[in-house]
Amino acid sequence: MKGLKLPGAPAHQTGPVKAWAEPVVIPTYHPLPPDKNPMFLEKRVYQGSSGRVYPLPFTDRISTDAVEHTWQAVHLENEFLRVMVLPEIGGRIHVGMDKTNGYDFFYRQNVIKPALVGLAGPWISGGVEFNWPQHHRPATFMPVSFQIEEEADGSRIIWCSDHDPMSRLKGMHGVCLHPGRAYIELKVRLYNRTPLVQTFLWWANIGVHVHELYQSFFPSDVQFVADHAKRAMSRFPLCDGYYYGVNYGERGRKGVPGEEQPLKFVPPGNYPPNDLRWYANVPVPTSYMAMGSNEDFHGGYDHKHKAGLVLVADHHIAPGKKQWTWGNHPFGYAWDRNLTDEDGPYIELMAGVYTDNQPDFSFLAPGETKTFSQYWYPIREIGPPHKANRDVALSLQISMRDARIGVCATQAFAAAKVRLESATGQIAEWQCNLKPGSAFLQVAELPAGIGESELSAIVECRDGQALLRYTPTPPAKQEVPLAATEPGLPEEIQSNDELYITGLHLDQYRHATRHADAYWREALRRDPADSRCNHAMGSWHLRRAEFAYAEEFFRQAIQTLTLRNPNPYEGEAFYNLGLTLRYLSRYEEAYAAFYKAAWNSAWRSAAYLALAELDAIGCDWNASIAHLES
DSSP: OOSOBOOOOOTTTTSSOEEEEOOEEEEEEEEOOOOSSOOOOSSOEETTEEOOOTTSOOOOOEEEEEEEEEEOOEEEEOSSEEEEEEGGGTTEEEEEEETTTTEESSOOOSSBOOEEEETTEEEOOSSEEEEOSSSSOGGGGSOOEEEEEEOTTSOEEEEEEEEOTTTOOEEEEEEEEOTTOOSEEEEEEEEOOSSSOEEEOEEEEEEEEOOTTEEEEOOTTOOEEEOGGGOSEEESSBOOSEETTEEHHHHHHHOOOGGGOOSSSOOOSSSOTTBTTBGGGOOSOEEEEEOSOOOSEEEEEETTTTEEEEEEOOTTTOOEEEEEEOOSSHHHHHHHHHHOSSSOOEEEEEEEESOSSSSOOEEEOTTOEEEEEEEEEEEESSOSOSEEOSSEEEEEEEETTEEEEEEEESSOEEEEEEEEEETTEEEEEEEEEEOTTOOEEEEEEOOTTOOGGGOEEEEEOTTSOEEEEEOOOOOOOOOOOOOOOOOOOGGGOOOHHHHHHHHHHHHHTTOSSSOHHHHHHHHHHHOTTOHHHHHHHHHHHHHTTOHHHHHHHHHHHHHHHTSSOSSOSOOHHHHHHHHHHHHTTOHHHHHHHHHHHTTSHHHHHHHHHHHHHHHHHTTOHHHHHHHHHO
């Protein structure tokens, strides 16, 4: 292996899960320190959102000379997988290897070669990058603290933690291996340690090596994909029109024009030239994000090495499924050179939680913690799976009158059964010992007159419990959804409701050039008593430490909310008035406002914490403890 000097595994590598810290030496191109006068980028547009980096300086230069550099590294290993985490570079996973066949299921960088891609400048490709509360987060090239934890079942977790320097949120991700399991579990805790509502997104960005035989996959119910901010839409997997300026529809009908043929990674001709799943088909930098899937998986498959990667997460909270590529074209090759020396091209397979697009921000209430898990595991030989969960991945390929079934498991299932059924009865059944490091592959002859949509493939464990069931279901034909539209100017919008929602959208998505307050001010010009826009303007002034203005707007919002009902449905205005009064050192008035906010369940926790803090200011420790317990 060139460049990356990985320490040897401990002697007990085939036993229980082990984690240890040991440095690695990797040739590194270092970011150069900012000039004496740091840059403050107020109107910078970044990933569709604001590119402000205050209070961080922006790094705008990278050294052109590589030097041997020793990086702090934490290693995690069980009998199936080997993982390496770099705490000094955002706590990213740098290596993920399937020990059973030596396959690097993450893109393995043999150099650290940052380019100016990150929110604050430096960013590297490969491995797994963790993006929050904004894409390519400020800490993507900054150190995080880490700790190794052992759980009761022998699992080991590498916890990485950082405080976002811009919004003061705390994020923790725990890279976990379990004994007897061939998957990585990522345990995530996102905590709003501030007294204000904050916005965030979460995307795990997984890099994979690609070439002309690498195929990404989404579940079969994905018919459409979207660009950033849903500015453009395309059918998937076969694009029948323009996408990112490329006429894929024409390519599908007539082939790739001679002048547009790639110089490298030429498609072999056994897949359509308008199929967006194949890296080699996409000539320009392109994102596509799945729309509307009811499945929990996606990933990529390397047909050259007969191995791949499956990503699994609960689609109810983790709808985000995305691929990004620099493109199979000279522009993309230039970026390959920018980001690595000899490791070649990659694509990014991203998995979003509480988000399905970029930018697509959700909310964190004061004091709120969101917790969730994501799972990744390698597969082999079965091709792109048609169904997958944390335990097994299954492919079902129909060819003429044969059905080819492939199954990979992430743990041992002795005496498991794999069945192929139709509406008229069982077609075939096999008993097998499923285990990591091998694949179940069988072919069954199909009875005459049986269509693909009449088949079901089932994987069961010894006791008859179904591990996975897959029935091919052709999706109903639908029209391509309309792309997102740009909102009108405030004076062009007809209703106060739309003015409020538009301002909320701009604020939530951290828009760089349009101002939310302009829409709220227009609504208040038309109706000075509008409670929502008064509250929104109060929050806007509160964040700017303009407390006198904030108090005025909050009191007007409360006056409208309590016009008919002294106990309003929503308590947020009382809570934010309490914050404003506390900043003005008017503690008794703040105390009353917080208590009123606590009448509402949604604001009970934040309000009682604020009351406990006021008790502590007054040294009333018994009341403070009582409020904390509440």
